[in-house]
Amino acid sequence: MKLLLGLVFVGIVGSIYTAFIYAPTEAVMGPIQRIFYFHMGTVWVATLSFTIVFISSIQYLRTESRFWDILALSSAEIGVLFITLTVVTGSIWAKPVWGTWWTWEPQLTTTFILWILYIVYLVVRSSAGSDTKKARYAAVFGIIAFLDLPIVYASARLMRGISPVVFGGKGGGIAPEMMVALLVNLVGFTLLFILLLRERMGIEKMRDEISRIKLEEVA
């Protein structure tokens, strides 16, 4: 645990350092481009967490084991947090660079729907009532939400046509220092995700433990 905390500390400090100091300033966009490193970090973590929700949901329906349910719940909560951060950092980046806070581009539209879908996932959990129902309904919704995403992307492309690639300058000639900054950020954020996930799962397990103790008291 301490090792993990230490690694996360190093990872995040490293991310901030590489993003702000180590990486060179981008020629076209200027300093605002630096937010891109954090943005990629949060996007990656959000994607990872929602994939975990999908897999845990399937596993929960197959095994009915509480572990998968806890994993799905924790991952979804953290995922919603990180996708919110993604949207916010993206908007902050977009305003000076594109001139607008938001645009209904395929990637952005899909991200927006993703955000809504996982907030609804949390709504399902809170409104379901009994614990087994909660877990099952949420698992069903988790599966459907994840499967919906590629189709949402395809349909968003329909409405707006093929739009210019979001991160246009990246294709050719990304400076090696920028690559390093990006990788350090990805690793740092992933470590942060693992830490948050462990903590959140720990809280759920403690809640289960408390309920179990209460039941034993009564019995």
Added chain:
Amino acid sequence: MKRVWAIVWKDIMTELRTKELFSSMFTLALLIIVIFNFAFDFSSELIPVAAPAILWVAFTFAGVLGLSRSFALEKEGNSILGLLLSPMDRSLIFLGKMISNAVFVFVVELIMIPLFVLFFNYDLGNGFFPLLFVIFLGTFGFVSVGTLFSAMALSTKLREVLLPILMLPVIIPVIVSSIKLTAAVLSGNPISQAGAALQVVVSFDIIFFVVCAVVFEYVLDE
């Protein structure tokens, strides 16, 4: 398969007696179209652009209403117990409910089309049968998802309120693509023009019909 038709027939018979689903869906769809009529100042250029969207908004919201009511009726009469006791695969129950829901929604949509033509002074041209086909595809998609989610929503604290929240984000691709297809069909172009939209709708229909049927048993309760 006979059992599936038994479920469908039961729903249709119930509906024919009370007509409650049909009347509420129809009224809502009509009102939506009327409201949109006041919302925009319809010039002749605007109508072909706005019409498919208005049509599908009306269908979607009326459909959501009908879907939530349909399962609520089951719950009130406690007939869910009867359904669960019958010796059939849960996916067949899904199929039966889905078909009956689709029939109700489809009937409402069919009646809306001539009214729509009337209110917006629209000329369908040769587009009537392709339009029916497009509406069928789109409805099939959102009714599959809706049947699953309505079964889910009714056993929660929020009950019917949860259904639109669950359904609408998930069916966005179908609605968007159906609007695109409807626009293509109504402007007289052959369907193949909106090929990408057609692909999206068909793949959505197939994928979600199968997934919802498989997952349905986890959602049926009590």
